[in-house]
């Protein structure tokens with residue numbers, strides 16, 4: 072029982088990281104049919120941003136969050152503008168294309184920062200933790216959870232309250248109709264990419280709190296984040312949230328009960344089983360096209 | 363006469379909107395039935411339900427006494443229900459003959475599918491002729507014109523020898539000459555098959571239709587001969603009156 | 612057509628001459644490329660013909676490879692002994708999972724059946740639910756990730772990160788002897804030939820046409836009375852079996868099987884050759900796999916980091932400028948030539 076409860080903050084923080092990563096993926100996937108394998112490298116870029124900024128000022132960790140958002144977001148924008156937009160309607164090719172980009176970015180990181188992992192020192196106020204009803208809550212993991220909640224609420228407000236967000240939802244639901252209603256879909260696409268990649272950068276900063284930073288950081292999380300997208304349903308905020316939480320807990324508890332090597336296989340089996348019940352994920356956008 | 367297709371109490375809902383509501387519809391063996399109605403009346407949806415593409419929330423679809431609701435698409439085809447699509451879909455990378463041969467081979471056991479096609483079967487040859495595509499037999503279907511695609515699709519349906527054919531707007535977007543040809547083809551098919559055609563081109567209707575069913579907002583508004591239907595004031599109001607002079611798709 | 616025939620004959624002759632002209636080391640490298648070419652044939656079937664982008668071929672390659680490696684290890688250890696890595700990691704008794712692999716017939720069957728059954732089950736479950744396209748790609752990739760983690764974690768069963776290595780015998784052939792190596796090369800080349808032939812026959816059969824139809828319009832195919840899930844599952848299974856065979860041959864050819872060869876990145880690398888050579892043409896996929904792996908060797912010898920840039924860049928360039936790969940480039944050049952011959956001095960081609 073104690074172990075069960077103590078695993079809670081770990082599961083929650085894994086879920087939070089997955090969610091931050093999956094948000095961008097699910098929108099670019101749902102809106103443009105783009106599977107961005109280089110998304111993982113935006114995480115890495117965010118983490119290295121935190122690494123470069125550390126020690127510059129006393130609050131560099133907090134400063135790193137918006138800066139990483141901007142860095143990763145601009146990288147995403149550049150990728151969309153230079154390559155991906157030539158590939159709309161060819162989702163499988165974009166997957167391969169962005170994988171090629173991801174290889175290059177990883178090697179670039181290796182050349183610039185060196186192959187060995189580097190460490191980002193967490194700010195003092197995130198060291199330690201608090202005991203709550205017998206559960207040890209480490210500050211760093213709680214910070215990640217809070218960060219994810221803030222980001223999700225931000226995205227939700229953006230989607231529901233701002234005209235730009237409503238335009239984005241319109242494009243997700245019916246691109247053609249949106250275009251006919253005078254929405255500049257190209258611009259919406261680019262903005263979605265900026266936003267999604269930026270969130271990956273933020274996730275990268277968060278990850279520096281729980282582990283070292285290396286050129287392969289992104290690849291470690293990207294597969295699970297894609298599984299969140301598959302299980303949650305395309306372009307669905309609530310689906311992504313639920314799936315991230317489910318997968319985060321499944322991962323952390325299975326690892327705890329069995330061992331890490333079996334856990335991944337069991338998670339995979341669980342996803343396949345889930346798809347037998349809900350082949351299109353938790354929430355489905357309905358369309359009638361015969362494709 | 364026996365009923366080949368019996369639709370009873372059908373209800374189909376999309377996101378809270380009932381596209382078909384309380385629909386009853388019967389087609390007798392050997393009939394040529396026209397299905398008309400304004401855009402959004404539910405004609406395509408009805409075909410979708412019969413062929414298993416869309417699941418209804420209530421009602422039954424019986425074909426030769428067998429329930430079709432809940433069966434998967436290819437099973438329904440194997441029972442003898444064939445359809446075309448509003449926008450003709452053929453396999454563009456395959457040649458015309460290959461398209462027809464594929465349609466023809468669906469009853470072959472897997473073992474024989476693994477063999478190469480040798481020559482052209484009689485069924486395929488006569489479908490090629492019926493669809494007037496003999497000259498284009500070895501061209502990829504991607505090069506066909508819009509009208510030729512529709513014919514190819516009808517040809518693919520014919521080689522499958524279905525008991526019931528459901529054609530969704532087969533002459534939409536065709537030139538006058540193409541329409542004539544399609545009409546003749548339809549006439550010939552109807553002499554040996556049971557056919558349901560969705561079509562609201564009035565001229566076409568007058569020329570070929572015997573019995574017409576008018577759908578409106580997901581239920582049957584009127585059923586009868588062309589003349590009866592045309593004279594019905596309700597039909598005029600919901601459909602003919604408004605649609606006159608409008609492009610109907 | 613004739614061009615294809617001629618190049619086929621040239622290739623067969625070249626492959627037959629290779630053992631006479633290449634040093635044992637180079638011949639071994641060539642045999643390794645041929646293993647990847649066998650996988651490429653399967654990928655070209657599943658992806659090029661069937662539209663199933665499988666990012667997990669490393670799994671099937673690995674299943675075949677580990678089945679073979681287990682047999683070879685047991686053979687070497689003799690009737691009483693344990694494989695070397697088990698001794699090092701303190702395993703005292705042969706695990707039950709290993710026992711049947713001492714039998715050569717079982718092991719050979721396992722090379723084909725284990726990848727086949729795994730692919731069949733996965734395919735059936737996934738394709739029946741109409742999970743496809745990018746979803747399928749992601750799932751196959753997740754499988755590759757999970758498989759590698761499992762292999763690494765089960766140290767005592769699989770040799771962990773190091774995998775299995777040091778094979779000296781292969782069904783009576785001495786792998787340390789140049790003649791033995793030549794024989795293994797010959798077997799690999801023959802298996803590649805057989806794989807190519809099977810794939811070719813399949814593509815030309817009605818089933819092959821049906822597969823293309825499923826790729827281009829899965830939902831339309833249903834209304835012709837076929838179940839696309841069956842077509843896709845069969846094809847995916849065949850491609851997995853091919854990968855399994857390649858993995859099994861890889862073990863005597865290269866002398867190692869380990870998780871580093873099977874994960875997400877190696878699985879994707881298997882696709883690079885196919886994409887570069889041309890996914891829609893079997894021969895193109897084979898040529899691409901050999902060429903890309905040859906290039907990798909060349910670069911790794913002098914300029915290892917450069918390879919990753921080159922591979923990534925090459926991939927991007929091919930996808931942007933020649934989505935049909937080199938085979939597509941050759942084909943369109945041939946078409947242009949043919950039309951020029953027909954019409955005399957050609958009008959200037961206007962293409963977008």
Ligand SMILES: Nc1ncnc2c1ncn2[C@@H]1O[C@H](COP(=O)(O)OP(=O)(O)O)[C@@H](O)[C@H]1O
Nearest residue numbers: 358359376381400401402403404405406407408
């Ligand atoms: N997949 C779907 N999702 C939402 N609404 C749909 C879907 N399919 C059909 N509809 C709606 O159902 C109604 C009937 O459509 P349809 O059967 O295509 O009409 P018709 O073929 O008679 O023109 C229309 O209002 C259409 O918008």
Ligand SMILES: [Mg+2]
Nearest residue numbers: 405406407448
């Ligand atoms: Mg319609």
